Amino acid sequence: MSYLFHTDEDRREMLKSIGAESIDEIINDQVPEAVRLKRPLNLPPACNELALTAEMTRLAARNASADSHVCFLGGGAYDHFIPAAVDEIASRGEYYTSYTPYQAEVSQGNLQVMFEYETLVTQLTGLGVSNASLYDGGSAATEAVLMALSMQRGRNKVITTDVVHPQYRDILVAYLKNIDAELVVVPSDENGHSKPMIDAIDDKTACVLIQHPNFVGQLESVSEIAAAAKEAGALTIQVFDPVSLGRLKRPGDMGVDIAIAEGQSLGNPLAYGGPYLGIMACRDELVRRLPGRIAGQTTDRRGKRCWVLTLQTREQHIRREKATSNICSNQTLLALRATVHLSLLGPEGLKETADHCIAKTAYAKEVIAKSERFEVVGEGPSLKEFVVRDLGADVAGLLAHAREQGLLAGIDMTPMCVGGSEASEPAVALPSRYEQCFLVAVTEKRSRVEIDRWANVLCEAPSMATV
Amino acid sequence: MRNQQSTQLLFELSRAGRRAHRLGDLDVPSVNVDDLFTAESLAETPPPLPELAEGDVVRHFVCLSTLNMSVDTHFYPLGSCTMKYNPKRNERIASLPGFLNVHPLQHESGLQGLLELLYELQGMFAEISGLPGVSMQPAAGAHGELAALLVAAAYFREQGSDRSVVLTADSAHGTNPASAQMAGFKTKTVKSNANGLVDLEDLKAKLDDKTAVFMLTNPNTLGLFDSQIEEINQLVHDAGALIYLDGANMNAILGITRPGDFGADLMHYNPHKTFSGPHGGGGPGAGPICVRDFLAKYLPGPIVTRVENENATSDDDRYTYHLTSPSGDSIGRVRSFFGNTGVLVRAYIYLRTYGGDGLRHVSEDAVLGANYLLSKVKHFLDVPHGNRCMHEFVASASRLKKEKHLSAMDIAKRILDYGFHAPTVYFPLVVDEAVMVEPTETESKQTLDAFVEALFRITEEGEELIHDAPHSTRISRPDDVTAARRPVLKWTDAAGESAT
Numbered sequence: 031m032s033y034l035f036h037t038d039e040d041r042r043e044m045l046k047s048i049g050a051e052s053i054d055e056i057i058n059d060q061v062p063e064a065v066r067l068k069r070p071l072n073l074p075p076a077c078n079e080l081a082l083t084a085e086m087t088r089l090a091a092r093n094a095s096a097d098s099h100v101c102f103l104g105g106g107a108y109d110h111f112i113p114a115a116v117d118e119i120a121s122r123g124e125y126y127t128s129y130t131p132y133q134a135e136v137s138q139g140n141l142q143v144m145f146e147y148e149t150l151v152t153q154l155t156g157l158g159v160s161n162a163s164l165y166d167g168g169s170a171a172t173e174a175v176l177m178a179l180s181m182q183r184g185r186n187k188v189i190t191t192d193v194v195h196p197q198y199r200d201i202l203v204a205y206l207k208n209i210d211a212e213l214v215v216v217p218s219d220e221n222g223h224s225k226p227m228i229d230a231i232d233d234k235t236a237c238v239l240i241q242h243p244n245f246v247g248q249l250e251s252v253s254e255i256a257a258a259a260k261e262a263g264a265l266t267i268q269v270f271d272p273v274s275l276g277r278l279k280r281p282g283d284m285g286v287d288i289a290i291a292e293g294q295s296l297g298n299p300l301a302y303g304g305p306y307l308g309i310m311a312c313r314d315e316l317v318r319r320l321p322g323r324i325a326g327q328t329t330d331r332r333g334k335r336c337w338v339l340t341l342q343t344r345e346q347h348i349r350r351e352k353a354t355s356n357i358c359s360n361q362t363l364l365a366l367r368a369t370v371h372l373s374l375l376g377p378e379g380l381k382e383t384a385d386h387c388i389a390k391t392a393y394a395k396e397v398i399a400k401s402e403r404f405e406v407v408g409e410g411p412s413l414k415e416f417v418v419r420d421l422g423a424d425v426a427g428l429l430a431h432a433r434e435q436g437l438l439a440g441i442d443m444t445p446m447c448v449g450g451s452e453a454s455e456p457a458v459a460l461p462s463r464y465e466q467c468f469l470v471a472v473t474e475k476r477s478r479v480e481i482d483r484w485a486n487v488l489c490e491a492p493s494m495a496t497v
Numbered sequence: 498m499r500n501q502q503s504t505q506l507l508f509e510l511s512r513a514g515r516r517a518h519r520l521g522d523l524d525v526p527s528v529n530v531d532d533l534f535t536a537e538s539l540a541e542t543p544p545p546l547p548e549l550a551e552g553d554v555v556r557h558f559v560c561l562s563t564l565n566m567s568v569d570t571h572f573y574p575l576g577s578c579t580m581k582y583n584p585k586r587n588e589r590i591a592s593l594p595g596f597l598n599v600h601p602l603q604h605e606s607g608l609q610g611l612l613e614l615l616y617e618l619q620g621m622f623a624e625i626s627g628l629p630g631v632s633m634q635p636a637a638g639a640h641g642e643l644a645a646l647l648v649a650a651a652y653f654r655e656q657g658s659d660r661s662v663v664l665t666a667d668s669a670h671g672t673n674p675a676s677a678q679m680a681g682f683k684t685k686t687v688k689s690n691a692n693g694l695v696d697l698e699d700l701k702a703k704l705d706d707k708t709a710v711f712m713l714t715n716p717n718t719l720g721l722f723d724s725q726i727e728e729i730n731q732l733v734h735d736a737g738a739l740i741y742l743d744g745a746n747m748n749a750i751l752g753i754t755r756p757g758d759f760g761a762d763l764m765h766y767n768p769h770k771t772f773s774g775p776h777g778g779g780g781p782g783a784g785p786i787c788v789r790d791f792l793a794k795y796l797p798g799p800i801v802t803r804v805e806n807e808n809a810t811s812d813d814d815r816y817t818y819h820l821t822s823p824s825g826d827s828i829g830r831v832r833s834f835f836g837n838t839g840v841l842v843r844a845y846i847y848l849r850t851y852g853g854d855g856l857r858h859v860s861e862d863a864v865l866g867a868n869y870l871l872s873k874v875k876h877f878l879d880v881p882h883g884n885r886c887m888h889e890f891v892a893s894a895s896r897l898k899k900e901k902h903l904s905a906m907d908i909a910k911r912i913l914d915y916g917f918h919a920p921t922v923y924f925p926l927v928v929d930e931a932v933m934v935e936p937t938e939t940e941s942k943q944t945l946d947a948f949v950e951a952l953f954r955i956t957e958e959g960e961e962l963i964h965d966a967p968h969s970t971r972i973s974r975p976d977d978v979t980a981a982r983r984p985v986l987k988w989t990d991a992a993g994e995s996a997t
Contacts, residue, residue: 032850033582033773034862035941044869044942048885053861056868056885057753060722065759071752072624074617076852079586086846089614090595092813094607097594105602106833113518115555123569124562127583130779131565133909133919135970138504139565140778143558146507149987154544159986163780165636168833176679197833204797204829208650208681249538277530279540292833302611303601303834304636305781317984323779328980330972331965335504340980346639346675347924351684356675359637359769363777366558373507373554374517377543382520385530392533393525411533433607441602454824478524 104471141337144325156282157311161322163365164308167292178237185236191224193244241269247415256285276384297371307364321355386474387414397485422493431491440468503560511547576921576933579770587843601834612818627757630793633785639672641765641784646680651795660709668925693719693882704736714743718925720886730760749888752857772844783840798823862938863888889935911966915951
């Protein structure tokens with residue numbers, strides 16, 4: 031049946047060696063009668079590969095995807111181009127069906143990839159050390175905060191702002207609820223900048239958490255905020271966008287202590303939110319508090335250069351409750367994809383990708399602003415993401431209209447604002463000025479034709495209100 | 498005939514000016530980035546990434562892949578890790594654009610196919626566990642532990658209780674105490690008895706009105722189903738605490754017994770173990786959690802719900818599926834977006850392939866394989882805890898170490914030369930020189946026989962041969978001590994300058 035091996039003959043021989051009459055006898059010896067399940071599991075019946083493939087293909091076809099629709103959605107996950115070589119390499123069974131490289135001799139492939147990944151992340155961020163990956167950007171941001179709290183004894187305040195990704199803040203709230211920490215969410219200014227947070231930094235502040243470019247697409251004054259934090263003895267954590275670093279200054283060059291990112295943009299498919307890739311890098315001095323696996327270089331007994339998992343005394347399987355984190359499995363396969371992706375891009379490819387995002391985003395802003403119904407919110411240039419206000423005050427209807435025209439035109443921000451259905455508490459909400467606004471992302475994949483169509487469809491959409 | 502360049506690093510292969518990926522000319526007006534952005538925000542040069550041709554990149558990574566063992570190429574008798582066959586159909590189906598290229602913040606109207614799948618999967622997880630509340634958000638088993646403990650904390654907080662201690666077994670995975678710590682609990686360890694089961698006297702002594710949760714692994718990490726489970730259930734619940742089940746060993750009990758039926762209030766699954774998701778060299782996994790009904794309102798989200806359509810005209814629109822965001826009593830989120838959807842889709846395909854009866858056969862054959870190996874291995878390696886096991890067992894190399902100076906690590910290293918991945922060694926901590934073996938249901942009797950034969954031969958081999966093993970791999974016995982004392986965690990160029 032399916033993937034099982036044993037013939038009846040095999041089973042008889044095996045039972046004979048065991049000295050048991052039946053498998054049930056072995057099981058019943060151990061599992062008390064009272065707790066045994068005395069009926070079959072109530073699951074759909076077994077299905078063969080042909081029938082299941084047909085059924086799943088139908089199910090998949092019922093979803094709108096970035097293939098069937100033109101995707102202008104962002105908010106932490108982006109429709110960037112993935113070169114074919116990334117998929118080809120990652121689909122090799124030697125990578126995706128292998129285990130965590132605890133046995134270094136038979137895992138040199140994965141270990142070298144992890145070491146290369148770590149090096150690429152340090153090159154990307156300008157920070158001294160990287161781990162081998164965490165679950166995703168959101169949980170990595172919280173891990174960074176926990177790391178800062180554990181290093182800063184006597185300081186329990188965490189300062190962030192209302193233009194950091196709402197879901198990242200939601201995770202932070204959940205994790206911090208049971209430990210001695212105070213989360214302060216400072217309102218951004220009217221342009222969506224986080225500078226007002228500087229006034230909140232004090233001698234109880236363990237760390238500040240900022241996002242640059244932030245959730246509403248604005249650039250932050252990272253160096254200034256980091257300098258203020260440093261002066262007060264607090265650490266600075268920056269959420270960055272890997273693609274933006276083709277053009278923007280690196281976190282490590284702006285005084286940031288811990289940089290984290292969602293690595294989906296680096297060769298990983300949208301996959302409805304996961305699996306994704308949590309990137310984390312920090313200054314050298316912080317390495318002993320870094321969560322997650324780390325690969326390091328060493329030599330073998332014959333003096334040959336090789337790679338191993340190292341500094342494992344930080345980890346749960348050695349230190350148990352004293353570990354820096356509970357993290358066990360990570361996202362090696364996605365880190366592999368990011369490693370291949372960055373190798374294919376190189377410095378010039380990354381820069382070109384950023385440049386195309388910038389130019390296409392600027393073009394999209396220009397064409398949408400021609401309509402009287404729309405207003406681009408916030409000043410200054412954008413990397414690949416910006417906010418549009420619907421003066422017709424019908425974002426939900428507008429986006430539904432666009433979907434019917436084959437466009438995933440933007441993300442409705444209204445439910446994320448104070449009192450909205452996705453703002454479970456004030457610490458997680460966006461400022462109310464983003465009500466009746468939508469967030470638009472324009473990657474290098476979007477063509478001029480697609481951007482023009484996007485603008486036309488939105489401009490010609492029926493509106494509830496008169497503009 | 499190995500490619501000698503294959504283990505050069507990307508950075509050593511790099512040549513200035515080489516390039517693989519190009520986008521070409523812009524079809525929109527170009528902008529002068531230096532004018533548009535302030536000098537303060539712009540980097541002078543892009544990051545110093547390696548510069549390679551596409552052919553370089555492909556050959557490099559393909560050659561590196563051949564230095565890995567994997568389930569596709571080798572038997573992995575790796576205790577506690579459930580390294581079963583990863584079906585190819587899972588990969589192909591999960592890669593359909595309607596699953597793979599779906600954005601996490603898309604409107605639910607365009608997600609009905611996927612949400613239907615995820616809704617059905619929630620129900621399957623509930624049925625297999627016997628626990629009705631399901632959240633599929635956690636990204637890995639340890640993440641599920643943490644999420645479930647946060648659920649327990651929220652529950653006790655609402656009760657006005659100050660229960661602050663989590664009990665873990667001394668044979669538990671290291672994630673248990675680490676997760677408890679992260680969730681804000683203090684931890685205490687409960688001992689195992691001489692039979693490898695929970696020491697009930699020690700459990701009684703440590704249970705009190707401060708105990709929030711007892712974290713149990715059952716079958717435990719010795720591969721034994723705790724026959725005292727009814728008493729444990731009684732003791733913990735009489736003390737007002739909850740039972741958490743570490744679901745790492747679910748492969749032993751599918752359709753045989755259900756955690757909810759033997760007393761667990763909360764648990765996680767490891768779909769990348771039990772439900773055939775590939776391990777990916779260490780991830781991604783997923784860590785869906787199941788809880789009793791009175792704990793469901795605290796679950797992290799979103800979760801999938803459905804409403805029946807009264808005016809449905811076809812099966813496709815019989816229900817409308819909704820994403821329900823966490824609110825009110827929920828602990829909120831533990832990661833961004835829905836969860837590790839790709840891993841969950843694979844689990845769904847796997848469960849549909851087997852169905853309910855088939856799933857019980859999975860566990861039966863996993864138990865049969867482990868007991869068969871045990872019946873052979875016990876003739877030349879001590880197995881301290883019993884004649885029978887569930888899906889895995891733990892042998893000890895302690896006697897060999899005394900008599901022949903052969904440690905568990907030596908055995909692990911030498912077995913690589915025979916073309917098998919090593920068993921898990923030095924875990925669980927309660928067995929001296931532990932060698933932990935889990936064959937899974939997807940290995941043939943012939944493979945198991947060959948593995949036993951290799952293990953036996955090793956116990957007969959000369960010390961020197963074994964101490965220097967492995968002999969057939971590209972490298973052997975890396976220096977872990979130096980790696981940790983003087984960490985080299987990234988490539989630096991020949992001048993010794995930092996890559997950054």
